[in-house]
Amino acid sequence: MKESLKKISERIPYSLGRIIAKVPMHYRLGNEYKVYSKKIEMEDSRLRQEQLKQLNKLVEHAYYCIPFYRKFYDSVKFKPFTIKSFSHVQKIPIVTKKDLQKYSLSDRSNKSFALKESNTGGTTGQPLNFYLEKTAYAREWAHMHAIWARLGYVYTDEKITVRGKNIGSSYYRYNFNQNEFMINAYSPLRENIDTLYALVKGHNIKWIHGYPSSVFSFLHELESIDIVVFKTLINKVQGVFLGSEYPALHYRDYIEKHCGLRTISWYGHSEMAVLAAERDPGTGVYFPFHSYGYAEAVRNCDRYGLVATSLFNYATPLIRYETGDYIDPFFTADNLLESFRIKEGRNSDNVVDSNGRNIALTGLIFGRHHKAFEHAEHIQVKQLDPGKIEILITSQQDKVNWAELFDFTNASFEVVYTRIKSPIKTKLGKIPLLLRS
Secondary structure, three states, X not given: OHHHHHHHOOOOOHHHHHHHOOOOHHHHHOOHHHHHHHHHOOOHHHHHHHHHHHHHHHHHHHHHHOHHHHHHHHHOOOOOOOOOOHHHHOOOOOEOHHHHHOOOOHHHOOHHHEEEEEEOOOOOOOOOEEEEEOOHHHHHHHHHHHHHHOOOOOOOOEEEEEOOOOOOOOOEEEEOOOOEEEEOOOOOOHHHHHHHHHHHHHOOEEEEEEOHHHHHHHHHHHHHHOHHHHHHHHHHOOXXXXXXXXXXXXXXXXXXXXXXOEEEEXXXXXXXXXXXXXXXXXXXXXXXXXXXXXXXXXXXXOEEEEEEEOOOOOOOOOOOEEEEEEEEEEEOOOOOEEEEEEEEXXXXXXXXXXXXXXXXXXXXXHOOOOHHHHOOOEEEEEEEEOOEEEEEEEOOOXXXXXXXXXXXXXXXXXXXXXXXXXXXXXXOOOOOOEEOO
């Protein structure tokens, strides 16, 4: 039922959809939406005890009902036991994506608990399929709405969503399920400026939601094409929700400082084992929801990896799952993970220097405060050979010595600079930092 609603939500016209959009979320997603909403408000100490109870139940279920876990735990001589404290959790073996990929989905799952099959995006070339549990959407949206509420959002508010949606010949399409107008990423803004103006003038648009790179591109292009429509929109909008990408500083600075819009971002992943959000919008410090999953910072040599457990997914359990993300953690007095900054993502973009070392682009491009950002809309990187990279700069300025605006001091790279008129996008409409062949 809930999955069917998701499929038809984009086909219902606004005249009817705006009425359905007022139906409380717990009627649409089930009573579990209300249950999770209440859990979010619980005290941390109580939620921590709930986590221990869920961990005990999940580990026992995995061992006795999921062939993969029985074989995996037996192979490392681990037997389920009563988990009385979080120090006991560390005795449970960590599982990696590679471990899981050795087994079929059926051997990793109990389909009787499943809502639908899903998968990771596979940006790294290692997609993983799994089942979402029947209450997954209730869990997800209760927490997402709680995040957005930190800026003042309520579910009946209208928003514009700017992601990678291809909706054919229309410039936008209404989706009652999130009460949103989805902008067509493949439809030229200049040719649809009157349509956008009518949308903005005719509706009470309070929020913008999308990939940071896409929101930046949308607003920046709108400002350059029609300042009246741009000002009309930002004067209505109360804030921006930045998801699915790390919000690069120059994107966020433009949205917050130039446009004067508040933003909030969060960390999540397709596996739905951990969700963490900014408590102080704009800080880049993410606090995991204890009502969503169990998150840990596990030391690996000189860095900390983010490990997560999907406490409520009995369909395809992920127990102490290595997310592949590296973080700068902040701990509680009990040495539990309280919050973190992203240090290096699972799909982190790296290039190889002339010494054969992997260099993270986050630091190379965003950590050096290049003056080029004052003249460029987007910067993307392509690895030509080990030790040689091409910097592709989206800019309307053609008489610029780009080499003087980048500081690659002590970086072992030969650098080639190329100006392009528009950024190179993925099929989903994202603007990747690293361009892969």
